[in-house]
Amino acid sequence: xxxxxxxxxxxxxxxxxxxxxxxxxxxxxxxxxxxxxxxxxxxxxxxxxxxxxxxxxxxxxxxxxxxxxxxxxxxxxxxxxxxxxxxxxxxxxxxxxxxxxxxxxxxxxxxxxxxxxxxxxxxxxxxxxxxxxxxxxxxxxxxxxxxxxxxxxxxxxxxxxxxxxxxxxxxxxxxxxxxxxxxxxxxxxxxxxxxxxxxxxxxxxxxxxxxxxxxxxxxxxxxxxxxxxxxxxxxxxxxxxxxxxxxxxxxxxxxxxxxxxxxxxxxxxxxxxxxxxxxxxxxxxxxxxxxxxxxxxxxxxxxxxxxxxxxxxxxxxxxxxxxxxxxxxxxxxxxxxxxxxxxxxxxxxxxx
Amino acid sequence: xxxxxxxxxxxxxxxxxxxxxxxxxxxxxxxxxxxxxxxxxxxxxxxxxxxxxxxxxxxxxxxxxxxxxxxxxxxxxxxxxxxxxxxxxxxxxxxxxxxxxxxxxxxxxxxxxxxxxxxxxxxxxxxxxxxxxxxxxxxxxxxxxxxxxxxxxxxxxxxxxxxxxxxxxxxxxxxxxxxxxxxxxxxxxxxxxxxxxxxxxxxxxxxxxxxxxxxxxxxxxxxxxxxxxxxxxxxxxxxxxxxxxxxxxxxxxxxxxxxxxxxxxxxxxxxxxxxxxxxxxxxxxxxxxxxxxxxxxxxxxxxxxxxxxxxxxxxxxxxxxxxxxxxxxxxxxxxxxxxxxxxxxxxxxxxxxxxxxxxxxxxxxxxxxxxxxxxxxxxxxxxxxxxxx
Numbered sequence: 104x105x106x107x108x109x110x111x112x113x114x115x116x117x118x119x120x121x122x123x124x125x126x127x128x129x130x131x132x133x134x135x136x137x138x139x140x141x142x143x144x145x146x147x148x149x150x151x152x153x154x155x156x157x158x159x160x161x162x163x164x165x166x167x168x169x170x171x172x173x174x175x176x177x178x179x180x181x182x183x184x185x186x187x188x189x190x191x192x193x194x195x196x197x198x199x200x201x202x203x204x205x206x207x208x209x210x211x212x213x214x215x216x217x218x219x220x221x222x223x224x225x226x227x228x229x230x231x232x233x234x235x236x237x238x239x240x241x242x243x244x245x246x247x248x249x250x251x252x253x254x255x256x257x258x259x260x261x262x263x264x265x266x267x268x269x270x271x272x273x274x275x276x277x278x279x280x281x282x283x284x285x286x287x288x289x290x291x292x293x294x295x296x297x298x299x300x301x302x303x304x305x306x307x308x309x310x311x312x313x314x315x316x317x318x319x320x321x322x323x324x325x326x327x328x329x330x331x332x333x334x335x336x337x338x339x340x341x342x343x344x345x346x347x348x349x350x351x352x353x354x355x356x357x358x359x360x361x362x363x364x365x366x367x368x369x370x371x372x373x374x375x376x377x378x379x380x381x382x383x384x385x386x387x388x389x390x391x392x393x394x395x396x397x398x399x400x401x402x403x404x405x406x407x408x409x410x411x412x413x414x415x416x417x418x419x420x421x422x423x424x425x426x427x428x429x430x431x432x433x434x435x436x437x438x439x440x441x442x443x444x445x446x447x448x449x450x451x452x453x454x455x
Numbered sequence: 456x457x458x459x460x461x462x463x464x465x466x467x468x469x470x471x472x473x474x475x476x477x478x479x480x481x482x483x484x485x486x487x488x489x490x491x492x493x494x495x496x497x498x499x500x501x502x503x504x505x506x507x508x509x510x511x512x513x514x515x516x517x518x519x520x521x522x523x524x525x526x527x528x529x530x531x532x533x534x535x536x537x538x539x540x541x542x543x544x545x546x547x548x549x550x551x552x553x554x555x556x557x558x559x560x561x562x563x564x565x566x567x568x569x570x571x572x573x574x575x576x577x578x579x580x581x582x583x584x585x586x587x588x589x590x591x592x593x594x595x596x597x598x599x600x601x602x603x604x605x606x607x608x609x610x611x612x613x614x615x616x617x618x619x620x621x622x623x624x625x626x627x628x629x630x631x632x633x634x635x636x637x638x639x640x641x642x643x644x645x646x647x648x649x650x651x652x653x654x655x656x657x658x659x660x661x662x663x664x665x666x667x668x669x670x671x672x673x674x675x676x677x678x679x680x681x682x683x684x685x686x687x688x689x690x691x692x693x694x695x696x697x698x699x700x701x702x703x704x705x706x707x708x709x710x711x712x713x714x715x716x717x718x719x720x721x722x723x724x725x726x727x728x729x730x731x732x733x734x735x736x737x738x739x740x741x742x743x744x745x746x747x748x749x750x751x752x753x754x755x756x757x758x759x760x761x762x763x764x765x766x767x768x769x770x771x772x773x774x775x776x777x778x779x780x781x782x783x784x785x786x787x788x789x790x791x792x793x794x795x796x797x798x799x800x801x802x803x804x805x806x807x808x809x810x811x812x813x814x815x816x817x818x819x820x821x822x823x824x825x826x827x828x829x830x831x832x833x834x835x836x837x838x839x840x841x842x843x844x
Contacts, residue, residue, distance in 0.1 A: 309569070310569070313472065
């Protein structure tokens with residue numbers, strides 16, 4: 104059976120950070136309680152001149168650097184999907200900005216996707232579909248966000264900026280990782296939303312937990328394991344969408360995964376929730392350190408609501424591309440600049 | 456001893472977050488369970504009282520009487536009863552009064568609270584307080600009970616740390632009870648340390664001093680006592696039903712550390728039953744906050760004023776100790792689906808007197824429920840008997 108695979112991957116995280124303490128101080132909240140409750144320490148913030156398009160370009164450039172083993176790839180990418188809930192334009196695609204900046208040929212289809220925090224993995228599935236049906240030879244799928252949160256909302260401690268990109272193909276000898284299986288579980292569940300006239304999302308408090316995140320993530324994970332005959336212990340790595348630190352650890356424990364499977368992709372405490380960039384970034388972190396023939400289970404979550412699950416197997420080629428460009432943890436841990444709350448508001452264009 | 460009514464059927468939902476159930480579904484579950492438990496047909500129900508506080512402010516729904524009868528497919532008179540958190544207790548009182556003219560009456564209670572955010576629920580609950588003197592100035596119910604707790608500490612000379620331990624011990628005990636009850640919202644134990652160190656909600660009240668926001672429903676089938684044996688072998692008799700009221704605003708009360716409405720209703724109920732408080736074997740009291748349980752113990756006459764803490768310290772209020780209080784888990788740990796709470800207390804005490812409880816008090820003959828509206832504007836006290844002596 105032919106599978107789609109990742110021929111190149113990359114990511115980008117802006118260098119600016121704000122600590123939980125800095126936000127909590129502004130609202131007279133107890134930072135330690137928030138840090139303990141959400142298992143978050145700090146989050147990334149875009150620079151004043153960064154948006155989802157620029158972050159997508161940086162991530163895609165890194166993906167191209169890791170796909171140099173495919174000759175003339177620029178000319179062969181014939182589909183570009185960018186998933187985000189912070190597309191710079193409501194009407195006008197981010198995907199064409201990205202494709203133009205990358206210097207792709209003009210023979211590509213493009214679209215922006217939105218499915219709250221899982222627009223990135225939805226793009227990945229669309230890219231796989233086009234490649235597997237021979238409509239596209241290679242497809243670029245990106246998940247990126249400069250996540251929005253209302254001032255004073257609990258989301259303000261987590262909403263972060265960053266993104267990941269994957270170049271998908273179907274030639275096995277070019278894969279750095281093969282996508283063995285994917286499936287999705289979706290319902291109409293209004294746990295988090297933003298109307299087109301609103302600048303920041305709203306959410307339904309505790310309703311975002313059990314009936315939303317946990318139901319969808321756990322169901323999709325169980326479905327894919329049952330359907331294709333896997334058990335939790337079969338995986339070297341497991342990644343669940345990380346809206347905060349608490350949720351993914353809880354669902355992982357419930358499903359029987361161990362700490363060592365979770366840890367490599369668990370980057371939320373120092374990154375925050377990059378919404379559509381969430382799974383793309385944590386998958387980058389895992390691919391950066393994985394050895395050949397290792398199995399990864401990745402399950403995204405998008406409010407509204409749905410989960411996309413993927414079973415991915417690394418190939419011997421992965422080792423050769425890992426160090427070709429900046430790794431996720433380098434972006435996460437190096438060169439950081441910390442902002443005050445006032446500076447943060449400026450970066451988020453909430454004050455000028 | 457004269458019975459006022461017999462409980463021949465009980466029904467209850469789990470209290471907690473019922474994301475996929477609305478008012479009608481919750482009420483249907485409780486009412487149909489009660490009907491099934493009683494073994495009677497819905498056609499035998501002659502009147503309905505449904506207790507609820509917030510359906511209009513939280514769900515935009517009024518006219519609950521119609522919903523309650525529609526569930527059963529009957530067309531009998533059906534009344535919504537509202538007395539804030541005492542809606543359930545007051546509805547039982549109203550239903551008992553109705554038995555003068557009717558043979559069988561259904562009384563149910565329901566609250567759907569988790570469809571909106573906490574701020575909206577807090578505002579809706581302040582409808583139980585004085586709008587002009589309390590709510591308008593920003594007071595919330597945790598704040599009002601925190602005032603009572605502070606006044607209690609001051610009046611009876613408690614050091615802060617000592618008082619903290621006492622309140623925490625009440626929470627730990629109620630969680631321990633709830634841990635055995637599958638219908639409870641929080642069926643798990645907590646430690647004294649967790650309760651002591653939890654986030655402050657309104658000083659001195661911390662997280663584990665406060666009952667939660669809950670969805671839930673409960674129902675009772677009541678009949679004339681003389682008809683009870685016709686329907687079931689193990690009826691539980693209501694031998695006293697008392698309701699008393701007091702000023703709406705806390706500031707207008709004679710005391711901040713004692714609820715007059717509770718004292719009046721308790722005296723009335725004990726007189727009706729012709730027994731003393733010492734004859735009661737098991738209590739469900741209105742612990743919307745831990746301080747409320749402490750004050751209730753004194754107002755009901757279980758302990759002298761300022762002395763209830765001794766019973767807490769000695770752990771005498773556990774279900775298997777000398778004065779079992781809140782073996783269901785109380786409002787604190789079983790949950791507080793406001794309109795359903797008073798009915799839930801009766802359901803849980805009926806289970807006690809039928810020997811069906813999860814934290815079963817041995818050989819209980821008499822049980823007492825205590826249900827408070829707001830900060831004490833209403834109190835309903837009922838006494839139940841296993842058999843008529």
